[in-house]
Amino acid sequence: MNQDDLKKIVGIEAVKYIQDGMTVGLGTGSTVKYLVEALGQRIKDEHLTIIGVPTSNRTARRAEQLGITVKDIDEVDHIDLTIDGADQIDEHYQGIKGGGIAHLREKIVAINSRKNIWIVDESKLTKQLGSFPLPVEVIPYGSQQLFKKFKKRGYNPKFRMDGNRFILTHSKNYIIDLGLGKMGDPHKLAKNLKDMTGVVEHGLFLDLVNTIIVGHEDGPEIIQAR
Numbered sequence: 001m002n003q004d005d006l007k008k009i010v011g012i013e014a015v016k017y018i019q020d021g022m023t024v025g026l027g028t029g030s031t032v033k034y035l036v037e038a039l040g041q042r043i044k045d046e047h048l049t050i051i052g053v054p055t056s057n058r059t060a061r062r063a064e065q066l067g068i069t070v071k072d073i074d075e076v077d078h079i080d081l082t083i084d085g086a087d088q089i090d091e092h093y094q095g096i097k098g099g100g101i102a103h104l105r106e107k108i109v110a111i112n113s114r115k116n117i118w119i120v121d122e123s124k125l126t127k128q129l130g131s132f133p134l135p136v137e138v139i140p141y142g143s144q145q146l147f148k149k150f151k152k153r154g155y156n157p158k159f160r161m162d163g164n165r166f167i168l169t170h171s172k173n174y175i176i177d178l179g180l181g182k183m184g185d186p187h188k189l190a191k192n193l194k195d196m197t198g199v200v201e202h203g204l205f206l207d208l209v210n211t212i213i214v215g216h217e218d219g220p221e222i223i224q225a226r
């Protein structure tokens, strides 16, 4: 089994948590892709009434192609459940997201959801966060100054580039990835980053996830985080 098979296993498992009539936050990425496909299939087979709230244009497009009704977050009254991927999850079930530059919308959808489920293959689990670069979305104006401040603090920053062009997020901001190695206390780092003017949102998702579905060779593992 390869990594993609494990992603498929958890995508298919997670769709079982969706019930008729729900408004569901749909995350972004190569794992969520399988969830969206499985949801499209269930809606077709079981004639379910589901509203999807996508966290990226990519997910919105795919969901619409599969016949899922899609609404913007500000068009719905509430979100029952959000299912999303993650880049890294530590032993306290804190996570890094934003590898696919969608973490700002993902976080807004997550904090407005009654429940959050993460779906990951087993390679995403780690003792301590930090070996995966931490994405930070920043306002373009003054971003070189912010970059220098990150450097001074030893965060080992790197702009996310496509050749010599800055990659732009949905909100037309830049991403600076922090190569932290070992992160220490993620709550402290999250606060430090939030306090810096020009930072829009970082990819630390703390105390947010309720259930984690982990893909292993022998099937999905369900972890109740909180």
Ligand SMILES: O=C[C@H](O)[C@H](O)[C@H](O)COP(=O)(O)O
Binding pocket: 027, 028, 029, 030, 031, 032, 084, 085, 086, 087, 096, 097, 098, 099, 100, 101, 102, 103, 106
């Ligand atoms: O910005 C992207 C998101 O945070 C994704 O959920 C995360 O990068 C995991 O994506 P994947 O399932 O492709 O590893």
